[in-house]
Amino acid sequence: MAVIIFDLDGTLIDTGSIAVEAYRLVLSEFAYKPEEFPSEETMLKTFGLPDTEIWNTLLPKHTLEEQMIGFERAGERIDDEIRKRDILLPHARDVVHELHDRGYTLTTASNCGTSYLDAVMSSQGIGHLFDRPVCLESVHGTRKSDILRALISRYGEGEALFMIGDRYTDRDAALEVNIPFIGCDFGFGDTTELTGAVHLVKDLLGLLEYFA
Incomplete structure (x- = not known):
């Protein structure tokens, strides 16, 4: 998977x-x-x-x-x-649970630091669904493509990897390492930042259709 x-x-x-x-x-x-x-x-x-x-x-x-x-x-x-609030976007909890149950490996690539990543994963009830989530600080990188290269090294060149994100930084990183980018047309970026995506979703439920 x-x-x-x-x-x-x-x-x-x-x-x-x-x-x-x-x-x-x-x-x-x-x-x-x-x-x-x-x-x-x-x-x-x-x-x-x-x-x-x-x-x-x-x-x-x-x-x-x-x-x-x-x-x-x-x-x-x-x-x-x-750690005090529910910060998950609509459908996030249900979608990651369903994708995990379908057998997909879930992980992260965020430009945040390790304390932020740990705060999210330990407080929102989804951390156990992710395989060794990583961020820019944890891979000692300077760009998101550094995170993706670390993940490619972890899972192997022959594994199918998909980057899911809402900003041009997600898109550019995926293009740089030659993996498909799925754009989230509901986040902090605008549609122009998602040009080049293999697929766009209007909400997270769209991922369940794509990864059917």
């Missing part, structure tokens, strides 16, 4: 409100006034990007060291809130 690789934010989960709240608190700690904050749309558009790119957007006038302080402060707040 195929290996189905899931992005997290905008694909399986939505931590948008949690993250925006944490970002605003951190910006306040850096003495930004509310009128100086990036718009909520700008903040949400950073979802799915590597952490360095997120904080370069949020704190563009600050040093890398200061940006990483912001990242750590926000990350602690976000991880704590994830």
Whole structure:
């Protein structure tokens, strides 16, 4: 059976409100006034990007060291809130259970850090369905394609792997390593970011039809 690789934010989960709240608190700690904050749309558009790119957007006038302080402060707040809330997108729990029951191997490829990944997998009732989920930090990578290469090495060149995601970073990573990309046309990206997908789904139930 195929290996189905899931992005997290905008694909399986939505931590948008949690993250925006944490970002605003951190910006306040850096003495930004509310009128100086990036718009909520700008903040949400950073979802799915590597952490360095997120904080370069949020704190563009600050040093890398200061940006990483912001990242750590926000990350602690976000991880704590994830453990308190149901952040799964509609149908996510049922879909991953059904795909697992059908015999598919499920894993992850997220640009997040290990603490964030652990918070999601340990709190949402789906972690046991995933085979050794990984993220950018856990493979010591800089781009999502680094995660996919690690997964190809894990499962073997001859195994059928599929990348499921909502952003151009998911698409580009899949194209770079030559595996099919299925676009989630309901996440943080727009339709133009999903050009080149072998299939588009309007909600997660569409994956049950594709992987029938």
